[in-house]
Amino acid sequence: MKRMEEELAERIRRNRMLMKSGFGGEELESDQQRGLPQPPLAKPPSGGERISLPEDFATAVVSADYWTLVQERKSCRVYKEDALTLEQLSFLLWTTQGVKGIRGNRYATIRPVPSAGARHPFETYLAVFRVEGLREGIYHYLPLEHALEYIGEEEHLEEAVTFALCDQKWAAKAPVTFFYSAVPYRSEWRYSDRSHRVMLLDAGHVMQNLYLSSHAIGCGTCAIAAFEQEAVDRLLRLDGEEEFVIYAAPVGVQSH
Numbered sequence: 001m002k003r004m005e006e007e008l009a010e011r012i013r014r015n016r017m018l019m020k021s022g023f024g025g026e027e028l029e030s031d032q033q034r035g036l037p038q039p040p041l042a043k044p045p046s047g048g049e050r051i052s053l054p055e056d057f058a059t060a061v062v063s064a065d066y067w068t069l070v071q072e073r074k075s076c077r078v079y080k081e082d083a084l085t086l087e088q089l090s091f092l093l094w095t096t097q098g099v100k101g102i103r104g105n106r107y108a109t110i111r112p113v114p115s116a117g118a119r120h121p122f123e124t125y126l127a128v129f130r131v132e133g134l135r136e137g138i139y140h141y142l143p144l145e146h147a148l149e150y151i152g153e154e155e156h157l158e159e160a161v162t163f164a165l166c167d168q169k170w171a172a173k174a175p176v177t178f179f180y181s182a183v184p185y186r187s188e189w190r191y192s193d194r195s196h197r198v199m200l201l202d203a204g205h206v207m208q209n210l211y212l213s214s215h216a217i218g219c220g221t222c223a224i225a226a227f228e229q230e231a232v233d234r235l236l237r238l239d240g241e242e243e244f245v246i247y248a249a250p251v252g253v254q255s256h
């Protein structure tokens with residue numbers, strides 16, 4: 001019993017260390033400072049079928065009043081049966097991780113959310129159940145092209161998503177579930193061991209935009225951090241080391 005308490009205290013101490021600022025202490029050279037090449041701004045396409053996404057969101061947005069969106073934002077866990085349109089999905093992808101511009105000589109991307117050092121160390125994956133024009137399956141967002149790439153099918157997608165999300169059954173009832181992975185080296189290249197705290201801070205910005213954007217198109221979402229790490233990485237075909245899931249969120253038409 002004592003050993004378990006000590007182990008727990010040690011784990012908590014280590015995790016609190018991660019929360020504290022690493023800046024100002026002993027400087028360790030990052031790979032960028034050592035002159036190593038920069039990793040890609042986004043994960044390159046893997047050769048799967050490409051689906052281009054609409055870029056005009058005029059009919060998707062039903063409420064653009066900022067005050068209303070902030071006032072009414074809430075976690076939504078019950079969704080209508082309705083499918084999402086491709087335009088709605090495109091809007092959500094763009095407002096969370098779309099690329100607005102490229103800084104310098106392909107040094108960094110500028111996106112609708114802030115990110116420490118503009119590293120944007122995330123990839124977006126989707127488990128699609130009901131989106132007009134898309135077959136069911138797993139997709140990867142290509143932010144530089146604003147396109148989707150089809151990764152593949154999953155025989156029992158609803159069961160697989162439910163299991164991966166720790167049996168939160170309501171989540172796999174949504175027409176689409178967003179998964180955000182981290183590609184840590186994109187940030188480590190620049191900030192070495194100081195990157196991990198800021199990557200987690202950055203993830204929050206992405207999720208808040210997903211909440212507000214979902215509401216703007218008459219949909220709802222709910223942030224999910226309770227998932228089975230290995231199951232969710234397997235579902236998205238990620239190696240779990242150089243890339244792994246850190247956040248998830250189903251999106252569907254609000255049921256009220």
Ligand SMILES: Cc1cc2nc3c(=O)[nH]c(=O)nc-3n(C[C@H](O)[C@H](O)[C@H](O)COP(=O)(O)O)c2cc1C
Nearest residue numbers: 073074075076077166168207222223224225226227
């Ligand atoms: C980091 C984080 C993780 C969360 N994980 C879950 C989750 O796994 N399951 C769930 O039902 N809600 C989850 N939530 C939603 C919270 O329970 C919700 O935001 C909170 O109850 C406040 O409600 P509100 O978002 O409607 O204001 C999470 C929220 C955050 C920010």
